[in-house]
Amino acid sequence: MLLSDVGEFGLIERVAEIVGGDDERVVIGIGDDCAVLEWNDAKYLLVTTDTLVEQVHFRLDWATPEDVGGRAIAANLSDIAAMGGTPLAATVSIATPPELAVDTVEELYRGMQQVSAKYGLPIVGGDTVKSDRWITLSITVLGEVKKGNLLTRSGARPGDVVVVTGTLGDAAAGLDVLERGTGTMSPEIEGRLLAAHLRPEPRLREIQLLFDSLTPTSCIDLSDGLASDLRHICTASGVGAEVELEKVPISVECHNIAALTGKPALEYALSGGEDFELLLTIPPDSVGDLPRLLRATTTKVIGRIVDDASIVTGVDIEGNRVALGKGYEHF
């Protein structure tokens, strides 16, 4: 059997069977945005790790080494945000071919340093090893979360509303700009989409703002795409969900590239992935607080959680159920 037969999530299940055991210090093991460990009376320790392979996850003819480094840190920080946490420290391991210019490696680290400094994340160690041909970058980030603030994928309940931060699909649209080559739209539009793809902002500040006035029941960061990540929440929580498709927040820039490529803007938003926005579920009695939060955090209600776990669907403006499509899966 090949990895491509079982897929990314099939592989994770198999790995979890091998290494996952009972340990009272482990609050949450494999299967959420971060692992959660007992730490002290007030807080849990969070751990997340992410690996990027040149030519698979990034190309140095499309992105500067600084962009690649900064984006890698941002992706890890997004997982810390998805648990309701704040960052503590990072380690970075890099495998590079000996022929690589020292400058390139330094620029990678400069990009990591820029983003980690912005979000208060010291980089405290790692490893440097040789690779055959391509760069591999592996980052581990530790974070902390107040016990009462811990958000997981498994807390969504029927009746909760589904909310997302920001606009969806811009990162995938930015990737399309790179694939098509720049210069087909205004530099301003292309610049915004490229920034979404190359320089995503982890929603660390926004999640802390939400805690000021409401208690989300579950959270995930949008790395695989809304369709796929909403399914992760539903599977972990044993519930279903309905998304009102006309409410999915899509930027003018994303509509612009959709008009050019002929791919529906909604497809970018539902299946694009790597927006690193947050998808949260919120109890219905908290919805009254949202108008104020909408201004503070660009958070938008897009749907609701339902009892029937077999339903994870879109609903169009006429009330018809529409498939949400598929998100990104490795292998």
Ligand SMILES: [Mg+2]
């Ligand atoms: Mg994640």
